[in-house]
Amino acid sequence: MREHDIDRNLVSNIEMSDEMRESLIQDVKSGKRSKDKRFRYSTALTALCVAGVLIVSGGSASAAYLSYKNRVENMPQEEQQEYAEELENDVYNAGDEALSRSLTQAEKLRYVELQDAYYKDGVFPEENMAFLDTLSELTPDMLAYVEEDNKIHLPEGEMSDEQILQYIDHEAKYMHTIEENAEEASTAEAEEIDEQTKELEEQFDIITLEVSAEDEEHFKQQTKELIYEIFGEEVDDSWNYDVYEMDWSGMEGFDESWDGYEVTWCESDAPNAKTYQITIPKSSDGLFSINVCGMEVFAECEDFSWEDAQAYLPQGEETVKKFVKEKFGLGEPDRVEYYEAENVDGESIDCSWITYDLYYGENNVTVSWLISTDEVSSVTGKNLIKVD
Amino acid sequence: MSKKVTDADLEQTINEYSDTLFKICFLILKDENDVKDVLQETFIKYMTKAPDFKSEEHKKAWLIKVSQNKCREFLRFHKRHAAVPLDEVEESISVTNGMDTYSIEMLSLIWNLKYKLKSVVILYYIEGYSIKEISQIMEISESAVKKRLERARKELRMLTNVEGELVYERT
Numbered sequence: 001m002r003e004h005d006i007d008r009n010l011v012s013n014i015e016m017s018d019e020m021r022e023s024l025i026q027d028v029k030s031g032k033r034s035k036d037k038r039f040r041y042s043t044a045l046t047a048l049c050v051a052g053v054l055i056v057s058g059g060s061a062s063a064a065y066l067s068y069k070n071r072v073e074n075m076p077q078e079e080q081q082e083y084a085e086e087l088e089n090d091v092y093n094a095g096d097e098a099l100s101r102s103l104t105q106a107e108k109l110r111y112v113e114l115q116d117a118y119y120k121d122g123v124f125p126e127e128n129m130a131f132l133d134t135l136s137e138l139t140p141d142m143l144a145y146v147e148e149d150n151k152i153h154l155p156e157g158e159m160s161d162e163q164i165l166q167y168i169d170h171e172a173k174y175m176h177t178i179e180e181n182a183e184e185a186s187t188a189e190a191e192e193i194d195e196q197t198k199e200l201e202e203q204f205d206i207i208t209l210e211v212s213a214e215d216e217e218h219f220k221q222q223t224k225e226l227i228y229e230i231f232g233e234e235v236d237d238s239w240n241y242d243v244y245e246m247d248w249s250g251m252e253g254f255d256e257s258w259d260g261y262e263v264t265w266c267e268s269d270a271p272n273a274k275t276y277q278i279t280i281p282k283s284s285d286g287l288f289s290i291n292v293c294g295m296e297v298f299a300e301c302e303d304f305s306w307e308d309a310q311a312y313l314p315q316g317e318e319t320v321k322k323f324v325k326e327k328f329g330l331g332e333p334d335r336v337e338y339y340e341a342e343n344v345d346g347e348s349i350d351c352s353w354i355t356y357d358l359y360y361g362e363n364n365v366t367v368s369w370l371i372s373t374d375e376v377s378s379v380t381g382k383n384l385i386k387v388d
Numbered sequence: 389m390s391k392k393v394t395d396a397d398l399e400q401t402i403n404e405y406s407d408t409l410f411k412i413c414f415l416i417l418k419d420e421n422d423v424k425d426v427l428q429e430t431f432i433k434y435m436t437k438a439p440d441f442k443s444e445e446h447k448k449a450w451l452i453k454v455s456q457n458k459c460r461e462f463l464r465f466h467k468r469h470a471a472v473p474l475d476e477v478e479e480s481i482s483v484t485n486g487m488d489t490y491s492i493e494m495l496s497l498i499w500n501l502k503y504k505l506k507s508v509v510i511l512y513y514i515e516g517y518s519i520k521e522i523s524q525i526m527e528i529s530e531s532a533v534k535k536r537l538e539r540a541r542k543e544l545r546m547l548t549n550v551e552g553e554l555v556y557e558r559t
Binding site for chain 2: 007009010011013014015016020021023024025027028029
């Protein structure tokens with residue numbers, strides 16, 4: 001018996017009924033997802049929440065943005081119905097599982113360009129993506145959603161620009177449908193939302209606060225400069241910008257020195273648009289982290305198994321050491337560690353980057369390095385000071 | 389390499405582990421229908437990913453980890469059951485049936501712990517996992533597990549008296 005043991009019989013009355021177990025077995029066997037759609041779309045919903053905040057805080061909207069919003073918000077009734085049915089039919093298909101094949105490298109690069117054109121310049125496909133009931137209706141050169149197997153079928157050959165635009169348009173409309181569903185659910189639970197938010201903050205011990213207009217402008221200028229100096233990109237007011245104050249001091253392992261501001265610059269409304277995230281400490285002029293993500297960044301990057309990636313370790317180490325020296329004035333670290341990429345289940349996965357931990361005494365700086373492009377995509381450390 | 393999960397394997401796995409997962413998730417979510425949703429998502433992940441496990445213990449730990457993640461995902465969006473008192477759920481499940489006052493008080497204290505503390509208490513005290521095993525299941529450091537256990541003990545005001553009996557007092 002363990003000291004301070006709690007009697008296991010405390011939970012002996014908590015039992016699943018036989019009916020519920022039987023229903024669980026039948027539901028899982030048939031691949032039926034839970035009634036709660038938010039399980040399926042939690043990542044997408046989070047992205048949408050962020051996008052929503054960005055839109056609200058972004059000030060005046062461009063004509064192209066309005067054009068895209070207008071397009072997805074004003075789908076004909078029949079098309080809305082098709083998307084609602086697709087959502088309903090979405091049985092454990094997510095990400096690549098939802099496609100008949102992966103996008104080729106050439107298609108990924110065209111996708112990045114056309115997605116930008118779709119969201120920022122209002123470039124739309126001439127026709128909508130086809131919705132088919134059965135696989136027998138499909139031809140090898142078609143791009144279509146097929147209800148029978150609940151997949152988007154890409155043509156066997158390379159997709160044309162029109163087809164890629166149709167696919168991007170489909171994603172935008174599908175995301176909009178999810179958002180609409182979430183909004184309906186939110187409306188039904190409107191009275192609970194404020195209370196839930198408070199409880200959430202209490203549960204996770206992180207407090208998110210809005211910043212004043214003056215501070216918002218200050219961080220805007222500061223992070224614009226940081227992004228240019230560190231990644232060489234000039235972000236401007238056409239990007240979505242947002243800033244929050246983050247109070248981490250209630251969390252285990254964190255004290256007031258971790259409190260700070262989280263700034264996001266997002267190139268467009270696209271779900272995988274290029275995004276810069278910067279966290280700035282409240283108590284000093286340095287920064288905690290800066291990173292860039294989005295399909296534009298990763299489209300050119302090849303995935304490597306850990307076995308193959310190890311051949312590039314010395315090259316990456318040289319690049320990241322040079323990067324932290326040039327940008328943050330850090331010298332030779334005491335030691336360097338690196339990690340194999342794992343998924344949430346702890347399984348090794350193919351990956352386009354290697355993460356290095358550079359140790360300086362008790363402190364460490366974590367840097368992600370993209371193997372194919374020999375570029376740094378993120379750097380994290382306590383109180384990094386940008387070298388002028 | 390993963391293999392395909394047969395219906396028989398799925399049924400056996402649900403029969404074997406659904407009770408344990410139900411207890412753990414019910415203490416966190418406090419609503420049996422929400423727990424069913426969480427377990428449905430958990431076993432669908434088991435079926436679709438079909439991981440290869442080194443042992444039954446590895447399989448159990450994986451299922452607990454996934455169900456805990458699903459509970460956290462659920463709470464992130466809902467969180468409406470967090471404040472449900474123990475006596476309010478008695479209508480659906482007689483949680484305290486046959487228990488003495490001491491046990492009811494103890495369960496009530498655990499019931500009201502925050503998610504982060506409660507999850508390690510359940511795994512450590514009720515499921516009997518070691519600190520190292522919990523750190524692997526929860527994907528947090530061993531020191532974070534220890535800190536959470538310390539905080540939980542503090543909140544439960546658990547003390548061992550001179551005779552070695554477990555005693556506690558309300559915070």
